Amino acid sequence: MTEFSDRDSKPGGYTRRSFLKGAGTVAASGVVAQTALAAAPETAEGRALVPRLAGEVEIQLEVNGKTQKVKCEPRTTLLSALRHRVDPPHTGTKLVCDQGACGACTVLLDGEPVCSCMTLAVDAQGREIRTIEGLADGDALSPVQSAFVENDALMCGFCTPGFVMSVTGCLEKNPDASLPEIKTACSGNLCRCGTYPHIFDAAVQAGRQMKQGGTK
Amino acid sequence: MSPNPIAQPEWKKRADMKVLNTDLRRVDGEAKATGRAVYSHDVRLPNMLYAKFLRCPHPAAKVVDLDLGPVSAVSGAIHALAIESEETSFLGQPVAAVAAESLEAAEDAIRAIRVEYETSGWAVTEEQGLDPATPSIGRRGNSFVDRETGDLDEASAAVASADVMVESTYTVPVQHHCCLETHGLVVDFDGKRAKVWASTQHVTGVSQQVAGELSISTSDVEVITDYMGGGFGAKFGIGIEGQTACRFAKELKRPIHLMLDRADEFLFSGNRSGGRQILKAGANMDGRIVGMTAEIWRHGGIARGSNPGQPYIYSVESSHMQMGSVHTNTDANRAMRAPGHPQASFAIEGIVDELAYALGMDLLDFRMRNLEDPVYHRQLDRVAKEVGWYEHGYRAEPNRSRGGKNVGIGFGISVWGGGGRPVCVTSVRIDPDGSVTASTGSQDLGTGTRTYVGAIAAEEFGLKASQVIGRVGHSAYGPANGSGGSTTVASLAPAVKDAAHKAREQFAERLASWLECSAEQVRFEGGEVYSTAEPGKRLSWAEACSILGSRPIEASGEFQGHLQTQGVHGAQAAMVEVDTQTGALKVLKMVGIQDCGLPLNRLAIRSQINGGMIEALGYALFEERVIEPWLGYALSANFNDYKLPGCKEMPELVAIIDDDDDRQQVIGMAEPTIIPGHSAIANAVHNACGVRVYDLPLTPDKILMGLTKKA
Numbered sequence: 001m002t003e004f005s006d007r008d009s010k011p012g013g014y015t016r017r018s019f020l021k022g023a024g025t026v027a028a029s030g031v032v033a034q035t036a037l038a039a040a041p042e043t044a045e046g047r048a049l050v051p052r053l054a055g056e057v058e059i060q061l062e063v064n065g066k067t068q069k070v071k072c073e074p075r076t077t078l079l080s081a082l083r084h085r086v087d088p089p090h091t092g093t094k095l096v097c098d099q100g101a102c103g104a105c106t107v108l109l110d111g112e113p114v115c116s117c118m119t120l121a122v123d124a125q126g127r128e129i130r131t132i133e134g135l136a137d138g139d140a141l142s143p144v145q146s147a148f149v150e151n152d153a154l155m156c157g158f159c160t161p162g163f164v165m166s167v168t169g170c171l172e173k174n175p176d177a178s179l180p181e182i183k184t185a186c187s188g189n190l191c192r193c194g195t196y197p198h199i200f201d202a203a204v205q206a207g208r209q210m211k212q213g214g215t216k
Numbered sequence: 217m218s219p220n221p222i223a224q225p226e227w228k229k230r231a232d233m234k235v236l237n238t239d240l241r242r243v244d245g246e247a248k249a250t251g252r253a254v255y256s257h258d259v260r261l262p263n264m265l266y267a268k269f270l271r272c273p274h275p276a277a278k279v280v281d282l283d284l285g286p287v288s289a290v291s292g293a294i295h296a297l298a299i300e301s302e303e304t305s306f307l308g309q310p311v312a313a314v315a316a317e318s319l320e321a322a323e324d325a326i327r328a329i330r331v332e333y334e335t336s337g338w339a340v341t342e343e344q345g346l347d348p349a350t351p352s353i354g355r356r357g358n359s360f361v362d363r364e365t366g367d368l369d370e371a372s373a374a375v376a377s378a379d380v381m382v383e384s385t386y387t388v389p390v391q392h393h394c395c396l397e398t399h400g401l402v403v404d405f406d407g408k409r410a411k412v413w414a415s416t417q418h419v420t421g422v423s424q425q426v427a428g429e430l431s432i433s434t435s436d437v438e439v440i441t442d443y444m445g446g447g448f449g450a451k452f453g454i455g456i457e458g459q460t461a462c463r464f465a466k467e468l469k470r471p472i473h474l475m476l477d478r479a480d481e482f483l484f485s486g487n488r489s490g491g492r493q494i495l496k497a498g499a500n501m502d503g504r505i506v507g508m509t510a511e512i513w514r515h516g517g518i519a520r521g522s523n524p525g526q527p528y529i530y531s532v533e534s535s536h537m538q539m540g541s542v543h544t545n546t547d548a549n550r551a552m553r554a555p556g557h558p559q560a561s562f563a564i565e566g567i568v569d570e571l572a573y574a575l576g577m578d579l580l581d582f583r584m585r586n587l588e589d590p591v592y593h594r595q596l597d598r599v600a601k602e603v604g605w606y607e608h609g610y611r612a613e614p615n616r617s618r619g620g621k622n623v624g625i626g627f628g629i630s631v632w633g634g635g636g637r638p639v640c641v642t643s644v645r646i647d648p649d650g651s652v653t654a655s656t657g658s659q660d661l662g663t664g665t666r667t668y669v670g671a672i673a674a675e676e677f678g679l680k681a682s683q684v685i686g687r688v689g690h691s692a693y694g695p696a697n698g699s700g701g702s703t704t705v706a707s708l709a710p711a712v713k714d715a716a717h718k719a720r721e722q723f724a725e726r727l728a729s730w731l732e733c734s735a736e737q738v739r740f741e742g743g744e745v746y747s748t749a750e751p752g753k754r755l756s757w758a759e760a761c762s763i764l765g766s767r768p769i770e771a772s773g774e775f776q777g778h779l780q781t782q783g784v785h786g787a788q789a790a791m792v793e794v795d796t797q798t799g800a801l802k803v804l805k806m807v808g809i810q811d812c813g814l815p816l817n818r819l820a821i822r823s824q825i826n827g828g829m830i831e832a833l834g835y836a837l838f839e840e841r842v843i844e845p846w847l848g849y850a851l852s853a854n855f856n857d858y859k860l861p862g863c864k865e866m867p868e869l870v871a872i873i874d875d876d877d878d879r880q881q882v883i884g885m886a887e888p889t890i891i892p893g894h895s896a897i898a899n900a901v902h903n904a905c906g907v908r909v910y911d912l913p914l915t916p917d918k919i920l921m922g923l924t925k926k927a
C-alpha cells in the first residue's frame with residue numbers, strides 16, 4: 001500500500017484503512033459498528049456511503065496479567081492502545097511501519113507472537129497479552145533478555161523489544177528450536193543497525209539456558 | 217593546585233588495559249531489552265498533542281487552494297497550519313500540519329484538509345530531469361557539472377594505448393536510511409523555557425535551533441536524547457518537523473509530539489543519492505591501470521547528491537573525472553553512512569574486476585598491484601584467507617558452467633577519515649559515596665557511546681566498567697559535535713580521557729597526605745588505591761572516596777589532539793551462490809576487516825562491522841526507491857515495498873578488528889564498514905556465473921537476463 005491510498009477518500013467516507021480497521025469490530029463488541037456495517041451494501045461504492053464510525057468504546061484488556069478498562073475507538077490497534085491508552089502507557093512495544101512489515105510491535109497474544117499494529121484492540125479482549133514489559137521479574141531479566149545484553153544483540157535498541165518477543169514466543173514453545181527455526185520465528189522482524197548475527201547467538205544461548213533452568 | 221606540572225593524559229598500553237580494548241557489554245542493554253528505555257517516540261506528557269503532516273502527492277505542484285477549515289469539525293483536532301501554500305518542489309513535500317488530542321484524531325484531521333493542486337511538468341527520473349521541457353528545479357538548472365579533475369586528452373590517450381580496455385556504466389538507486397525510529401521530537405514550551413526530547417544525532421545543534429525557532433536563548437532550552445532509534449546521517453537538523461513542532465508549541469502552549477510517520481520518513485527525511493557513472497579504463501599486461509576517464513552524474517533529487525570521485529582508492533597513472541548532478545522533483549539527499557562512498561565503490565570495484573578478467577589476472581593480485589598503501593595488501597590477504605580465496609578455483613576467470621548452483625567470491629575496499637575535532641566539553645565526577653559519573657552532551661546512536669564514556673573513566677580509576685555511570689544525550693552535559701563522519705569517538709573519547717585524567721590527579725593529590733606519600737606515588741588499580749611507597753597499605757575505592765568528605769572531585773575535559781588521529785582502511789570479501797537456472801542469489805558469507813587505531817570496545821566494534829556489512833547487503837540485493845515515472849507515485853514508501861535484509865537473508869558474517877594496526881590513538885570506524893560490501897557481492901556474482909549486473913540492486917531477474925544472454 002502506498003501512502004496515497006490512505007488519503008484516497010471522499011469527504012465523510014472511509015479510507016481503506018479505517019474501513020478495514022473498523023470492520024474488525026463486527027466480530028467483536030462494537031454495537032454501533034455492527035448495525036452500521038450490517039446495513040452496508042457490499043460494493044466498494046456502497047462502503048463509501050456508510051457514515052463514518054467514531055467515538056470510543058470501553059473494553060477490557062489483560063496486559064501482563066493485569067486486567068484494565070481501556071477506552072478505544074473501533075479502529076484503535078492493539079499497538080496504539082498499548083502505547084497510548086493503557087495506564088501507564090506501555091511504550092516498550094514500538095511503532096515502526098504500522099503495516100505488519102517489521103515486527104517491532106510484536107507482542108504475545110495467548111502465547112502466539114502477533115504484530116500488534118495489525119491487531120485491533122477490541123479483538124484482543126479476553127486474550128492474554130504479554131508485552132516486553134512483562135518478561136522480566138523485577139530486576140531479574142528473562143533468559144532471552146539477558147542473552148541479548150550479553151551478546152550485544154542490540155545497538156540502537158529500537159527493534160529489540162520486537163525481536164525479544166519473537167524469540168521468547170519461539171523458545172517458550174520449544175527451547176530446543178534450531179537456528180533455522182529461530183530465524184523463521186524472527187523472519188518478520190527487521191533491524192537496521194544489523195544486530196542479526198548477535199541475535200542468533202543470543203537466541204541459541206537463551207534456548208540452552210531455558211532448557212537447563214526451565215525458566216520462563 | 218598541584219606543585220608539579222600536570223602530566224599529559226596518555227592512553228595506557230594495550231596490554232595494560234583492563235576495561236578498554238576488551239569486549240564490553242553495553243551499559244544500556246538492559247534498558248533496551250526490557251522496553252524501559254524511553255525514546256522520543258515514547259515520551260508521554262500531560263496535556264500533550266500529537267502533530268502530523270499532510271504531504272503533497274505530486275512531484276511538483278502549484279497549491280491553488282488549501283482549505284484548513286474542515287479540520288475544525290473533526291473531533292479531537294485542535295489546530296492546523298499551512299506549511300507550503302504556494303508551490304511544492306518534491307514528491308511528498310509537507311503542505312500542512314495538524315495538532316490533535318490523539319494520533320487517530322490527527323489522521324482524521326489530515327484527511328479533512330482540502331487541497332487543490334495544479335501540476336505542470338516535473339521530473340522523477342534522470343531522463344525527465346534532462347528533458348528541456350521540464351520546468352527548472354534547482355537554481356543552477358536541472359543538470360550541471362561542478363567538478364573536474366585531470367586532463368581528459370591525456371587520460372583518454374592512456375586508455376586508448378593500454379593493452380586492454382573496458383568501458384561500462386554503473387548505476388545505483390536511491391537508498392533510504394530506514395532508521396527504525398522516525399525523525400521527530402517532543403517540544404514542551406511554557407513561553408519562557410523549553411524542554412525538548414529529540415531523536416537526533418546532534419543534541420547541541422538541536423538546542424541552538426529550537427532556541428532560534430522559539431526566539432529564546434539557548435540556555436533556556438533543555439534537549440534530551442536519552443535513547444534514539446538510529447540516525448545513519450539523516451538526523452542532524454531539527455528539520456521541518458522541528459520547525460513545525462515549535463510553531464504549534466508556541467501557538468498552543470501545550471506539549472507537542474511530532475514524530476514522522478513511516479511514509480513521511482521515506483519521502484522527506486533524506487536518502488542516499490543515486491547516480492550513474494560511466495567509466496573507461498585501460499590496463500597493461502604488467503597489471504597496472506594506466507588510464508581512466510570517469511563521467512559521474514549524481515541523483516540527489518532537489519539536492520546535489522554525493523560521490524567522492526574516481527578512481528577512488530586505486531592509483532591510476534593518468535585519470536580524468538567530470539562530476540555533475542541531475543535534479544529531479546524528489547526529496548533532497550542527506551548524509552548517509554559514508555556519504556557517496558558506496559556509490560563510488562560499486563563502479564570502481566566493478567571496473568577493476570573487469571580489467572583483471574580482461575588481462576586474465578588473479579583478481580586479488582591485480583587489486584594489490586594498483587593499491588599503494590600496504591595496509592590494503594595485508595587486509596585483502598586476511599579476508600581472502602578467511603573466505604577461502606586461495607582454494608577457490610576461479611581466481612582469474614569466472615565460472616561459466618550452467619545448470620547448477622555456482623559459488624563465486626568478490627572483494628572490495630574502503631577508506632575513511634574518522635578523526636576528531638575540538639568541540640566536546642566533558643566532565644567526570646567522583647562522589648564521597650564512591651559513585652563516579654562521566655558526562656557528555658554527545659549522543660548514543662546505538663554505536664555504544666554511553667558505554668565507552670563510562671569505560672574510559674573506569675580504566676583511569678582502576679574500576680570495573682559497571683562502576684562508572686556514563687551519562688550522554690543531554691544538553692546540560694556540555695557541548696558536543698554532531699555524530700557525523702564517524703567523528704564522535706575521536707572528538708569525544710580524548711575529552712573524556714582528559715576529564716578522567718584530571719579527576720585522577722586531583723584525587724591523588726587529596727589522597728596523598730592520607731597515604732603519606734606524594735601524589736605521583738598514588739595508584740588506582742583493581743578497585744583499590746595505594747601508594748607505591750607502601751603497596752601493602754591499601755584503601756578500597758569506597759574508603760578512598762569517603763575521604764573526600766563533603767567535597768566531591770569534579771573535573772572537566774577538553775579535546776586532546778594527540779589522543780586521536782584519522783585515516784582508516786577496510787577490506788571485505790563476499791561469497792555467493794547463484795542458481796544458474798533461475799538467477800536466484802544467496803549470499804553465503806561476508807568477511808570484513810577494519811582498522812580503527814586503539815579499539816575502545818571490541819564487542820561494539822564487531823557489531824558495527826556486522827552492521828555495515830548487512831546494510832551493504834541490503835543495498836546489494838534489495839533496496840531501491842521506486843517512483844512510478846508517468847504518474848509520479850511513490851511506490852516504495854514503507855517496508856512492505858522497500859525491502860530490508862532480514863534473518864533469512866543473513867549470511868555467515870565474520871567481523872575482524874585489524875590488530876596489526878598498532879596506533880595508540882582513537883579513530884572513528886563506523887562508516888567505512890558500509891562502503892565495499894555490495895561491491896564485493898556484485899563481483900562475487902560475476903565470479904560465480906560470468907554475469908555482471910551494472911545496476912543495483914542485484915535482483916534475480918537481472919542475473920537471469922545475463923545468464924540467458926551468455927548461454
Ligand code: FES
Nearest residue numbers: 097098100103117
Ligand atoms: S509496526 Fe507492526 S509490524 Fe511494523
Ligand code: FES
Nearest residue numbers: 155156191192193
Ligand atoms: S538495533 Fe537498531 S534497529 Fe535493531
